[in-house]
Amino acid sequence: MSRHQNLRNLDLDDELDDFDGGEDYEYDGLGDGAEELSEEDQENMRVGTIAVREELPPQASHVTDKQIREALWHYYYDIEKSVGYLVSTYAAKPKAQKKSKAQEVKKIPVDEICSKPFSFADFFKDTPWLNVPIERQAILIPPLCPKGGLLGGSSDGAPKISKLQALAAARKKKALEQKSSNTGIEQPMASLSLDQSASGSSSEKTTTGSSSTTTFGTRAFPIRKRKDSNPHEKVPKAPHDREPDLPPADVQMEMEPIDQAEPSAFANTMFSNASSPPPRRFESFFTLPYMNAATPTSTDPFAGPSPDDVVIAAQAKAAGKGGKGPPKTNGQKKVDQIANGVEALKVDDTPKATSKNLDVLAEFKKSKSKNAANFVVIGHVDAGKSTLMGRLLYDLKVVDQRTIDRYRKEAESMGKSSFALAWVLDQGFEERSRGVTIDIAMNKFETEKTSFTILDAPGHRDFIPNMIAGAAQADFAVLVIDASTGSFESGLKGQTKEHALLVRSMGVQRIIIVVNKLDTVNWSEERFMEIQHQVSSFLTTAGFQAKNIAFIPCSGLLGDNIARRSTEAAASWYTGPTLIEELDNSEPIARALDKPLRLTIGDIFRGGVQNPLSISGRIEAGSLQTGDALLAQPAGQKCFIKGLEIDSEPVDWAIAGQNVTVHLSGIEEQYLKIGDVLSSPSSPIQNIKQFTAKVLAFEFLTPMQVDVHRGRLHAPGTIKEIVAVLDKGTGTAVGGKKKPRIVKPGQVVRVVVELDVVVPLEAPARVVLRSNGETVAAGLLE
Numbered sequence: 001m002s003r004h005q006n007l008r009n010l011d012l013d014d015e016l017d018d019f020d021g022g023e024d025y026e027y028d029g030l031g032d033g034a035e036e037l038s039e040e041d042q043e044n045m046r047v048g049t050i051a052v053r054e055e056l057p058p059q060a061s062h063v064t065d066k067q068i069r070e071a072l073w074h075y076y077y078d079i080e081k082s083v084g085y086l087v088s089t090y091a092a093k094p095k096a097q098k099k100s101k102a103q104e105v106k107k108i109p110v111d112e113i114c115s116k117p118f119s120f121a122d123f124f125k126d127t128p129w130l131n132v133p134i135e136r137q138a139i140l141i142p143p144l145c146p147k148g149g150l151l152g153g154s155s156d157g158a159p160k161i162s163k164l165q166a167l168a169a170a171r172k173k174k175a176l177e178q179k180s181s182n183t184g185i186e187q188p189m190a191s192l193s194l195d196q197s198a199s200g201s202s203s204e205k206t207t208t209g210s211s212s213t214t215t216f217g218t219r220a221f222p223i224r225k226r227k228d229s230n231p232h233e234k235v236p237k238a239p240h241d242r243e244p245d246l247p248p249a250d251v252q253m254e255m256e257p258i259d260q261a262e263p264s265a266f267a268n269t270m271f272s273n274a275s276s277p278p279p280r281r282f283e284s285f286f287t288l289p290y291m292n293a294a295t296p297t298s299t300d301p302f303a304g305p306s307p308d309d310v311v312i313a314a315q316a317k318a319a320g321k322g323g324k325g326p327p328k329t330n331g332q333k334k335v336d337q338i339a340n341g342v343e344a345l346k347v348d349d350t351p352k353a354t355s356k357n358l359d360v361l362a363e364f365k366k367s368k369s370k371n372a373a374n375f376v377v378i379g380h381v382d383a384g385k386s387t388l389m390g391r392l393l394y395d396l397k398v399v400d401q402r403t404i405d406r407y408r409k410e411a412e413s414m415g416k417s418s419f420a421l422a423w424v425l426d427q428g429f430e431e432r433s434r435g436v437t438i439d440i441a442m443n444k445f446e447t448e449k450t451s452f453t454i455l456d457a458p459g460h461r462d463f464i465p466n467m468i469a470g471a472a473q474a475d476f477a478v479l480v481i482d483a484s485t486g487s488f489e490s491g492l493k494g495q496t497k498e499h500a501l502l503v504r505s506m507g508v509q510r511i512i513i514v515v516n517k518l519d520t521v522n523w524s525e526e527r528f529m530e531i532q533h534q535v536s537s538f539l540t541t542a543g544f545q546a547k548n549i550a551f552i553p554c555s556g557l558l559g560d561n562i563a564r565r566s567t568e569a570a571a572s573w574y575t576g577p578t579l580i581e582e583l584d585n586s587e588p589i590a591r592a593l594d595k596p597l598r599l600t601i602g603d604i605f606r607g608g609v610q611n612p613l614s615i616s617g618r619i620e621a622g623s624l625q626t627g628d629a630l631l632a633q634p635a636g637q638k639c640f641i642k643g644l645e646i647d648s649e650p651v652d653w654a655i656a657g658q659n660v661t662v663h664l665s666g667i668e669e670q671y672l673k674i675g676d677v678l679s680s681p682s683s684p685i686q687n688i689k690q691f692t693a694k695v696l697a698f699e700f701l702t703p704m705q706v707d708v709h710r711g712r713l714h715a716p717g718t719i720k721e722i723v724a725v726l727d728k729g730t731g732t733a734v735g736g737k738k739k740p741r742i743v744k745p746g747q748v749v750r751v752v753v754e755l756d757v758v759v760p761l762e763a764p765a766r767v768v769l770r771s772n773g774e775t776v777a778a779g780l781l782e
Ligand SMILES: Nc1nc2c(ncn2[C@@H]2O[C@H](COP(=O)(O)OP(=O)(O)OP(=O)(O)O)[C@@H](O)[C@H]2O)c(=O)[nH]1
Pocket: 379, 380, 381, 382, 383, 384, 385, 386, 387, 388, 418, 419, 422, 435, 436, 437, 438, 457, 458, 459, 460, 516, 517, 518, 519, 520, 554, 555, 556, 557, 558
């Protein structure tokens, strides 16, 4: 196995067992010192060097062992490629072969060629008439589209004139006309005027130039409509508004008196002189909406105050500052009046905090509300997570029979009948058509003691960020394992381990393992025990305490051991609790009720009539009530709570652990994004650009670029420094003062991460570091 395969097949358990305490090591496979290579690599290198040496041709015999080793390293011990590389790089190039006589070109002195008189007969002597050898024939490639010519079309058989010719002809003609100054002479060019073209027979117009005839009528390609150069002049239109046929653009320019474009302000300033005709006013062309006859017009566009000046002056006046401005015109006064009116109409929309000033903690104690617990459902793709939760909701009558029947019908029509239960959670079209969960699905159900929120996380590795968002809100996890033959094993290599490690490193302590799809292995107790054995040893290595791990054999599809005990005879060996019983056994979770408010935005809703801007999320710490002021970070914008909802019911207050919808006022939508944090302005969360965290490495870590995830917050950053490798048990630094430059998977390290942007983060936030789509580490801010 090469070093690369080694890395891919790395077994975390073995790595943890082999871990020597985090000594530094530097890896330079290309150094001469073979001691830096693994034993396997050294052996590969030795055998490879001998093999390459044997394969090398004599002219490459001078290649050194070092060069051979470099080539082997580069080509992953591929002998053939290494030899090829060495020969092409180091072997002496074969001397240029002597050219054969036939190839030799006889050099004829230039003088000789030039002095010889040229003879066509000689030149074509080997190509008898009409029998030119194929290799000497020219190939004519017809143009893909009709050749572009003058605007106005082709000349249809008549000799074509170029643009330049047409222009020259027109100029010549004009000059002649001027010379003759005979007003009675028919001016042929006048026939090209727009008026004429519009009124005459439109299909064919003939113009006779001094030397050529151009037919406008048959167009080989569409012409671009030429803008009427004199828009204020009314051009009689042909009946039915038919577009007149136009002459070539450049010819037309000669014929018509051209409305010159008005020089730019810059040109006017630079080049205008007294003799220049006064620039034409645009007002004569277009009536602009804000112009009327009463508005005084001036030839100097900058003579009066600009619209901005008008508004600024009006505002200054309204504020009582601009009393001593220059005398104002009637028009300006009018504008001022309007501006003042608008100012007077302006409503002060600063929301008034109509708080009931409740003692939320006392209200909470009084309310005797049930325990609230969030759990995240994790596991490898297709382990049956959504089906299991759909079944759970169905058996608890949270979802009715009619809905399930409808899902079943719809799923059947898409050829995915086995996904009907999963559709209770997978609501998106893509999720349903692809049969995979993409985003976190939130559903609620209640047992006697507890009100649960299910966070159904996607199993697919592409959606790990969504899974992280779910894990960040979870009090405990339900890990679903597909027990069917082969699936457990592939799941273990896939997301089963990654998910379990992620939730643990994010602070989740309790985990329930659902050994699912046991119906596919006929409820084999042996299979269950085998899975239990392997998974529990992995979980304890990952840091879960044995007392916080529970295993339940289930079939999500059929509903065995979920809300009811299995009636299968083959499953009679199991006498433990059902999944619901196990969930209900969970101890109440201690909440940070009396800490400052922290609410991470999980979703943003906009456009409601009564509540144009609302957010939802889980209160991580503290409490809030209607009328409270909030601070949205990182934007640093203050806002107010207009209303609160829990489970779509309006409430006056909410407390840590609850998922809440907050209707906001006093803030623009642009200041809020998913992952932002709402806190109380008196104890705000700080925006930071750098943090230190204690993380568990899942992959090799070096100072490298990473994406930092905290719930739904994602931000790019860099591991700036690996401060120390830590002892997993005690958390103290090991390996002396020397800072490690690389961290092995399985090591716990303290790292300093610098972010590209400021984000609201504080200890002990759970963070996950990802790189190139892989989770590389996860842990807690210090
Ligand atoms: N035989 C059997 N099949 C099951 C069971 N549970 C789920 N399945 C099937 O497994 C397939 C995948 O189920 P899902 O519930 O979509 O799996 P998932 O883990 O939610 O998938 P992702 O969310 O995409 O990771 C579906 O065809 C289910 O019908 C079970 O207990 N027994």
